[in-house]
Amino acid sequence: MRRVVITGMGAVTPLGLTAQATWAGMREGRSAIGPIASLPREALRFGIAAEVRDFDALKHFDEKKLILLDRVSQLALVAAREAIAQSGIDFARDGIGENTAVIIGTGIGGEQTNDEASRRMYAENNPRLHPLTIVRLMANAPACQVSIENGLHGPSFATVSACASSNHAIAQAFHMVRSGVASAAVAGGTESCITLGAVRAWEAMRVLADDTCRPFSKQRRGLVLGEGAAVFVLEALDDAERRGAAILAELSGAGMSADAGDIVFPSDAGAALAMKRALADAKLDVGDVGYLNAHGTATQVGDVVETDAVKQTFGCHARTLSVSSTKALHGHLLGAAGALEMVVAIMALARNVVPPTAHLDRRDPACDLDYVPNEARDKQLDAVMSNSFGFGGMNSVLVARRY
Amino acid sequence: MSSVKDTIYDIIAKESGIDRAKITPEATLKDLEIQSLDAVQILFEIEDHFKITMPDRDPNFDTESVQGLIDTVEKLAAEQGATPPAAG
Numbered sequence A: 001m002r003r004v005v006i007t008g009m010g011a012v013t014p015l016g017l018t019a020q021a022t023w024a025g026m027r028e029g030r031s032a033i034g035p036i037a038s039l040p041r042e043a044l045r046f047g048i049a050a051e052v053r054d055f056d057a058l059k060h061f062d063e064k065k066l067i068l069l070d071r072v073s074q075l076a077l078v079a080a081r082e083a084i085a086q087s088g089i090d091f092a093r094d095g096i097g098e099n100t101a102v103i104i105g106t107g108i109g110g111e112q113t114n115d116e117a118s119r120r121m122y123a124e125n126n127p128r129l130h131p132l133t134i135v136r137l138m139a140n141a142p143a144c145q146v147s148i149e150n151g152l153h154g155p156s157f158a159t160v161s162a163c164a165s166s167n168h169a170i171a172q173a174f175h176m177v178r179s180g181v182a183s184a185a186v187a188g189g190t191e192s193c194i195t196l197g198a199v200r201a202w203e204a205m206r207v208l209a210d211d212t213c214r215p216f217s218k219q220r221r222g223l224v225l226g227e228g229a230a231v232f233v234l235e236a237l238d239d240a241e242r243r244g245a246a247i248l249a250e251l252s253g254a255g256m257s258a259d260a261g262d263i264v265f266p267s268d269a270g271a272a273l274a275m276k277r278a279l280a281d282a283k284l285d286v287g288d289v290g291y292l293n294a295h296g297t298a299t300q301v302g303d304v305v306e307t308d309a310v311k312q313t314f315g316c317h318a319r320t321l322s323v324s325s326t327k328a329l330h331g332h333l334l335g336a337a338g339a340l341e342m343v344v345a346i347m348a349l350a351r352n353v354v355p356p357t358a359h360l361d362r363r364d365p366a367c368d369l370d371y372v373p374n375e376a377r378d379k380q381l382d383a384v385m386s387n388s389f390g391f392g393g394m395n396s397v398l399v400a401r402r403y
Numbered sequence B: 001m002s003s004v005k006d007t008i009y010d011i012i013a014k015e016s017g018i019d020r021a022k023i024t025p026e027a028t029l030k031d032l033e034i035q036s037l038d039a040v041q042i043l044f045e046i047e048d049h050f051k052i053t054m055p056d057r058d059p060n061f062d063t064e065s066v067q068g069l070i071d072t073v074e075k076l077a078a079e080q081g082a083t084p085p086a087a088g
Helices: A019-027 A071-087 A093-099 A111-123 A133-137 A141-150 A165-179 A196-205 A237-242 A268-282 A300-319 A334-351 B004-016 B036-050 B066-079
Strands: A004-012 A100-105 A184-191 A228-236 A249-258 A289-293 A322-324 A383-390 A394-401
Touching: A004 A019, A004 A071, A004 A165, A004 A237, A004 A334, A019 A071, A019 A334, A071 A111, A071 A141, A071 A184, A071 A228, A093 A100, A100 A141, A100 A165, A100 A334, A111 A133, A111 A196, A133 A141, A141 A184, A165 A184, A165 A228, A165 A249, A165 A334, A165 A383, A165 A394, A184 A334, A196 B036, A228 A237, A228 A334, A249 A268, A249 A334, A268 A300, A268 A383, A268 A394, A289 A300, A289 A334, A300 A383, A334 A383, A334 A394, B004 B036, B004 B066, B036 B066
Parallel strands: A100 A184, A289 A322, A289 A383
Antiparallel strands: A004 A228, A004 A249, A184 A228, A249 A394, A383 A394
């Protein structure tokens, strides 16, 4: 089997419009959570989120193309462009694009298009919907737009597993490149569902925080919605070395599992199973992993269950592992969460810096790991792990190591 | 005429599937072994029935007693001007 490396990554996130800007925002400990600017706040209970600000679509797309693109696809395309540019890969050379896969996860798809169509129909009694409504809102739109723009003819589709969607996308792409089913892959996730309908639906579940996102804290009050996209270029190690590409990290393992339990209540056993499978797949020992980017959504139950799962997986090494949830700064990107957090984990690995869990002032006795509270920390890292757990008990965990 | 208490008992029994006879004013949702997702649905049905908006609180629904729910609904119905409709 081939070894798989990451040669490019891009991100458009609440912390910044590139992967570098996102990391810089995180190092500064800058929280991107604030009042929702794109919706009427009086219609919302709390009205906070982590939005992508100052994203000017017309700087990236001409009007003729833009009419085809929901914001969820716009963000994915811009992130993919950054990743492909960084990798320096030429898809035309040696026919590599003929079999490059494009797998982009999203939890919801083109929600803004859907919300707008519903508003026209039900609120305005306007039966005429835009003829491109379907091609904008379909959940595979981001994947096919990246495939079309780059002329990539390999396997292409979306993965959907709520908040684990993009880790499943990256895992699937990893398997394809490793086995040789695909020559290379463009993979990641995207989400943009800060609409009145979607935010009200989240509010109705009573899992949203009203102040900010406080993972693993005694005062945590739930998650804060975010939006954004992050995309990677994956290649076989031999191919990347042959063309002299700069290798950011080796993607060394993926582990997936299903709780097969409750629709929302997570299972520590299910999460631990995915983490153990990822380590076994990467052929790493628990002591090799120095940093875990936790799922850590800041719900009452989820943070405790994940803490227990980390202990079950890492045993005595759970105490020496640095664990942080960067959602405190960038919010919960749902179907793009895993991809963004993999960018964070790769940056951490590259720079030997562990990003902090912000807003962690009061410890919850039930959350008793080293969560790197409030300040980034220098630490020599050889391998990193990133967890994503979706509603429905869908778990996907990635492991990367220094190359 | 159906009282607020009767309606809330009906909603709890229907949404959680527990025996209505087990519900007492002193019981918390946790005592009644009601899961969080069921609790959220109970709150939604109460809000929808009485046309009120329940305050958000720390997400520990299970510490709320049934009497606490009844008191909250009666207070909100008075404040928010909605007349509790008779149960259908």
